Amino acid sequence: MSDIISCPDYMLPDLLCYDEDAESLSLELDDNGFGYRSRFESQALDSFAREESIEWILKVYTFFRFQPLTAYLAVNYMDRFLASRCFPPANGWPLKLLSVACLSLAAKMEEPIVPSLLDLQVYGVTNSKFIFEHQTIRRMELMVLGALDWRLRSITPFTFIDFFAHKLDSTGTLINYLVSRATQIILHIIREISFIEYYASTVAVAAIVRAANEIPLLSSSTLVHNPGKAEEWCHGLNKESIISCYDLMEDVVTEIKQRSSRLTPKLLPQLRITTQPIGSSDSSSSSSSSTSSSQKRRKLNNLLWVDDIDYEDKDKL
Structure with missing residues (x-):
């Protein structure tokens, strides 16, 4: 995994101590031998319940104006926990408790000001069915920490998007838009379980190229029409994976736009x-x-x- 961060013009000192971590969430899950995605396909885990939990995490993230990384890490923790533990049926209050605990841990990792556990549960969400006591959430947090072996720092697409944005726009004129739009796309696609198959760097490349597709000054670029060429940006990227991830991302983003257009005049x-x-x-x-x-x-x-x-x-x- 160290190849992905070996670009001479890009240093990631924060990642050097994580050479044992898998850069792809799917590899980390598969290494445990639990076949995480296949459990959703076989309905051993409820994919709809997972999507509902992610929707709740994103609503709270929006209300408290958390950093995007906070929401992403919360989902990361939840997926890793579900993959490594025989959890009660993944719907109803057990999954809600897990979601609260994962978001609380992610907020403690990334946010300068962390809301109380009560505020975290009631603000920004209407018709909350379950409110948990502090001690209950604390015990759940300890269970999550144990399942994750206290490894809360993960390599995510947000680690790479700024670097890849500069690769696409060397002038720096459109960097802010590229990063902002790519961030929105990444937060949209975390609902889709299929993206756990891709490296975080691959997701970041696909998101940046997809964001560039919406900018007239960049949409005519050869790279936008051939995402696989982004393989040249950094050693360790894979052309086929980039194209596959980009195509899946395009389908998800298009579906979201169509759904939005049906709901909005x-x-x-x-x-x-x-x-x-x-x-x-x-x-x-x-x-x-x-x-x-x-x-x-x-x-x-x-x-x-x-x-x-x-x-x-x-x-x-």
């Missing part, structure tokens, strides 16, 4: 303006009234606010 340019003569017939007025009632439209700064679903068609869905 669209702003459409007002390209046509029709006028109604003052002396129009009653039938014309009736038709106009019928049309306006079937589709809600609002004029907003020369834009039309159009509902995604026509009211008459809602019952058909």
